[in-house]
Amino acid sequence: MDKNLQNIEDLFYSALNEVEVEPSQNYWEAMDREFGKHKIISIKSGYTNLKRIALLLLLLLISFSLFEINSIQHNQRLAKKNEIHSDKLSKSAIINNKGLSGKVTNDSAIAMGAIHISGYKKENAVGKNLISAYNGKNLPSGTSPNDNYDQHRKKNILGIPISEKSVPEPSKNHTPGYKENPTRQLAYLDRIKNSKGIEDEKLGVENNGEKIENRIIENIKLQLKDSVNAKKSINLKIVFDSNVDNKSNNVLTKRNNEVKASAFSIMPFFSPDVAWYRLQNDNLNNQFNNAGEFESEEKHEFSSTYGILVGYNLNKRWGIQTGITLSNINITINPETLYAQPDNTGNIKYRINTSSGYGFVLPSFSSNPVMGDSLYAFTSLHSLQYIGVPIAATYNFTLGKFNLNVVEGISANLLSKSKLETTVENGFQNSSESINKIQGLKNIYFSGLTGLNVDLRLEKRTTISITPTIRYALNSINKNTPVKSYPMSFGSVVGVKIGL
Amino acid sequence: MTQPFFMEPGTFYLKPSDLLENYEVLIQACISGDRNAQSKLHEQFASKMLGVCMRYSKSREEAEEVMQQGFVQVFKSLPNFKYKGSFEGWVRKIMVNSAIRHYHTKPKMHPVVELENSPAIEIGNEDIITRIQIKELLEMVQALSPGYRMVFNLYVFEGMKHREIAELLGISEGTSKSNFFDAKRLLQKAIMNSLKIADNY
Known part of the structure; x- marks a missing residue:
């Protein structure tokens, strides 16, 4: 009895500090299960990262595939177009044997071989090098072939300017049975020369002093028919001067104007989002809820993003996009018990913890709580609103009727509103409480965005735009909170794009 | 190694x-x-x-x-x-x-403490330990209300200051001191009761 019992803490320290207690069998079994669960969580977490990488790769793959498909289709269209031109040209160029019989004998095929007409310049072309293809099928009866040729020269549908210099010598190799006949060659070349026709004069005036800027070069395989040697191939490299044909010139000018006109576009949009948080425990000394608890206790409700985007096409493929967006995040919290704790000013209030931040409520029926007091809270709702300023690069390609854009960018998101609502119960008393500012939230966070935009043209300047988009936070939206929260969302941006 | x-x-x-x-x-x-x-x-x-x-x-x-x-x-x-x-x-x-x-x-209840104003008793720790089993001492601590138990443990076994405890538990320093004092008094009372029972045997 020599010591004061008021030093009882020493007694307990010496007796209990090193005490060891053997866990029960139930504990070991529970821990075994927990080990398994922990392993599963680790695997799940690992797969989450893999899923993200896979998703990114998938997007890239889809983009690349679409680009490839688009390229193939474009090439096919070009080939088809060339084929159609070739057919038309063949029809036009099939010279009726009768019509040409005065100059070309039946057994002497017009095996001009490959006639390459290249290096065309306007000065050479105008007034000299226009082939007016002749369709002998339309010859009026009773007229001589040469007369027909002269008479119907004006009706020819294709004007093919050629260079005299570039017309090669006929090749024997193309036709085994070919017999060189200088007279026939000269006659043919004369026809080509003479075929400049009226168009030459007209073009000579219209194109006077102008330089050729737009040229369309096409390889057209001509099938020239001869009475004996049924088919002879003549490959012509034909240069169309856009200035030659007023119509095509106008079309090109118009097209150019259209491209210039649609460089800027504006798009009001709305995006229903599936949103979630990626949660990360902030530190070990977390005495409040951890990420796992928030994930199980909270549920993301309907979220949305809307705003206006402005796009600018830097060139045919690349563009930039910016604008202003307003995004809403709504999260409900399962019913829970709130505990009284000192707030930032030292007043005791009931604390509500959320994955976004925290807040304090003080119901009217519990005006003077003390530490440890508790209240039951029904389902709570916390909502956040951000004003976003995105900037994104777009890569454009077309797929059939659709115009596709791969969109990749970042967005600065400014917190514009945060609200926490709950209803607390104490016995028979209920009280709806609302907090207009959730604490622990940063004023700004940055997010990345990746999307694939599909444009469906409605009118000349109006398109419906649909963009499945993934948005992912690059930094957390909160600080000094039990968990760090990274908002993620997947939404389909739907808008009407208007070319300016 | x-x-x-x-x-x-x-x-x-x-x-x-x-x-x-x-x-x-x-x-x-x-x-x-x-x-x-x-x-x-x-x-x-x-x-x-x-x-x-x-x-x-x-x-x-x-x-x-x-x-x-x-x-x-x-x-x-x-x-x-x-x-x-x-x-x-x-x-x-x-x-x-x-x-x-x-x-x-865990939901907390207000600690209801009924402490008699009994004077502190002088008794030797070694003597107590020989007469009271460690298990019994542990049960005494466990019998404390959660708030008292937390403060007592953090102060005695973790060596924390009342300021640190207050910060950790979200209470005031005065509350921490008060809780510790009350916890001690309750434990003293429990020990006395235990000793009386032991003496009766």
Whole structure:
């Protein structure tokens, strides 16, 4: 009895500090299960990262595939177009044997071989090098072939300017049975020369002093028919001067104007989002809820993003996009018990913890709580609103009727509103409480965005735009909170794009 | 540093004397997901940590729940261990944090304390320990209300100041001191009762 019992803490320290207690069998079994669960969580977490990488790769793959498909289709269209031109040209160029019989004998095929007409310049072309293809099928009866040729020269549908210099010598190799006949060659070349026709004069005036800027070069395989040697191939490299044909010139000018006109576009949009948080425990000394608890206790409700985007096409493929967006995040919290704790000013209030931040409520029926007091809270709702300023690069390609854009960018998101609502119960008393500012939230966070935009043209300047988009936070939206929260969302941006 | 014996792939056999030196190896194995190593580590500390958790809990079941949560946190946080200071101390700190978290998540009641104004009794600690079993002392601590128990444990066993305790539990320093004082008085009373019963026998 020599010591004061008021030093009882020493007694307990010496007796209990090193005490060891053997866990029960139930504990070991529970821990075994927990080990398994922990392993599963680790695997799940690992797969989450893999899923993200896979998703990114998938997007890239889809983009690349679409680009490839688009390229193939474009090439096919070009080939088809060339084929159609070739057919038309063949029809036009099939010279009726009768019509040409005065100059070309039946057994002497017009095996001009490959006639390459290249290096065309306007000065050479105008007034000299226009082939007016002749369709002998339309010859009026009773007229001589040469007369027909002269008479119907004006009706020819294709004007093919050629260079005299570039017309090669006929090749024997193309036709085994070919017999060189200088007279026939000269006659043919004369026809080509003479075929400049009226168009030459007209073009000579219209194109006077102008330089050729737009040229369309096409390889057209001509099938020239001869009475004996049924088919002879003549490959012509034909240069169309856009200035030659007023119509095509106008079309090109118009097209150019259209491209210039649609460089800027504006798009009001709305995006229903599936949103979630990626949660990360902030530190070990977390005495409040951890990420796992928030994930199980909270549920993301309907979220949305809307705003206006402005796009600018830097060139045919690349563009930039910016604008202003307003995004809403709504999260409900399962019913829970709130505990009284000192707030930032030292007043005791009931604390509500959320994955976004925290807040304090003080119901009217519990005006003077003390530490440890508790209240039951029904389902709570916390909502956040951000004003976003995105900037994104777009890569454009077309797929059939659709115009596709791969969109990749970042967005600065400014917190514009945060609200926490709950209803607390104490016995028979209920009280709806609302907090207009959730604490622990940063004023700004940055997010990345990746999307694939599909444009469906409605009118000349109006398109419906649909963009499945993934948005992912690059930094957390909160600080000094039990968990760090990274908002993620997947939404389909739907808008009407208007070319300016 | 003594290397552990690898009895078979993924199986550790550590002699107790080598354990401290081989924590790094064991920890690395745990981080890499070796369940056997995790089990070994867990077994090494389970008894000690349950003793800690028992002091912070009302019952054995609650203590085991706290310890379970604590060990889950230990394995999650192993990559963050910096190998500075005692590993056991680090594990113990996590257990205490787990107990504090548990304390916060459970509904709390107002502590109703009926303390008689009895004068302090002079009695020797050694004498008490010989007359009262350690298990009984542990039950006395467990019988304290959660708030008192937390403050008493943190002050006596973790060596925290009242200011730190107040910060950790979200109470004022005065409340912490008051709770500690009340806890002591309740324990004194419990000891006296226990001694009286023992004397009657």
